[in-house]
Amino acid sequence: MTTPQALQGMSDIFSPEVEIWQTLESRAREVLARYDFREVRTPILEEVGVYLHSLGDTSEIVTKQMYAFETRGGKQVCMRPEGTAGVMRHLAGRGQEAQDARLYYLGPMFRAERPQAGRRRQFHQLGVEGMGPASPEQDAEIIAMQAALFEAWELGPVSFQLNTRGAPEDFPRILDGLRNELLPHQDSLCGDCQRRLDNNVLRVLDCKVPGCKEIVQSLPPITTWMAPESIAYFDRVRAALDALKVPYEVNPLLVRGLDYYQHTIWEVTSTALGAQDALSGGGRYRMAMGKTELDGVGFGIGMERVLLALSEDTKTAFAKDAKDLVMLVAQNDEARGANFVLAADLRAAGFRVRMDLTGKSMKAQMKAAGRQNARWVILRGENELAQNTATVRDMSVGEQSEVPLGQVKDVLK
């Protein structure tokens, strides 16, 4: 095939699906505004340094999945693989302003992975960052906001999985503790997990291999190695969520991918999805951006996955055009010329209007109107031009009437 096609894992989003995206986006903006979140639009291209330390030097995103290259000026840059680091880069230079910023972003992210169900190389995230020092109430507020968002999206049943990673001071104890518990079982673990023992112990917790699962079940809970304050923090998050009646489930085995998380972490899963069943992941974090340390809590939602999780009925409703289509049909060239002007008038009055521009037969024009789901057809020929009228046909019922040109807008209502 010689005609160009989109790159692997990157797809065009077009009608009728793009209307669903637009509905999701506008509803999201409404909900986020109620919590006083403002949009931030950061560049897609960033210096690689923005991601290196913030995401963790060993994370697979940084080591293997970035679309990175060198500019002609010799700068190492990459397409953003996630949203939080760019927002932190934005905030790091803004002093006080950053302390209590509430920002959201909406746009494409890029990771060079193998595509599969719910995973694309260019995918789209809606992300939210609520800044401020660790506060269980704020964590709960953000989770509640997300629940409100999913409600506005009319998403079917989803499950909020909640866990804590503890404080940074807890991390070494947790990793050592887990490793020590797992070492006696080393030979029974799957190959991946034996490797994880060295570079990513936490990931053993959510391994899908049955043998590993069994071993993991016998492990003491991760809170075993946490300071009492960390556990108390988590308890307060849960109390706050209970107060707001936000349903959630504590999942002690929940692990988040990026290094910057601490304390509260969560994931939202849906059974409507395939193997990649997480619609969203979030958590509290502390991120170092140059000399600045930024505290916040946020989440990212995979928009493609949200679309996968929507029911067919909801998608149909969301894809529906707001306005009925009006199609202008002309019998001859003279009528077409007149319609050209009428189309402009009607559009100025707010109607969604289209007309034939190619000089097809009336029959063909009517067919096209049917195909494009026009609600109204306005038909003009010799008679209408002579009498300064128009025939207005309601395609949904197949009835029509001839009305003076000045009354057309009233009939369309």
Added chain:
RNA sequence: GUGGGUGUAGCUCAGUUGGUUAGAGCGCCAGUUUGUGGCACUGGAGGCCGCGGGUUCAAAUCCCGUCACUCACCCCA
């Protein structure tokens, strides 16, 4: 990065053990209706059988490579 499945008309797919001009349904165009969609009937257009090599008298069919789609692993939203 690893593994499985799939690439034939705009779409969904047939295509027998390699064998003449590669088929169907839907869609599209036209006519039946020289001012009118949906239904029906009739006719028509449209394929380098993903791409490149190879085997063969002969390849959509067999072999190799490659690109893409798809599902799963890894990883993650």
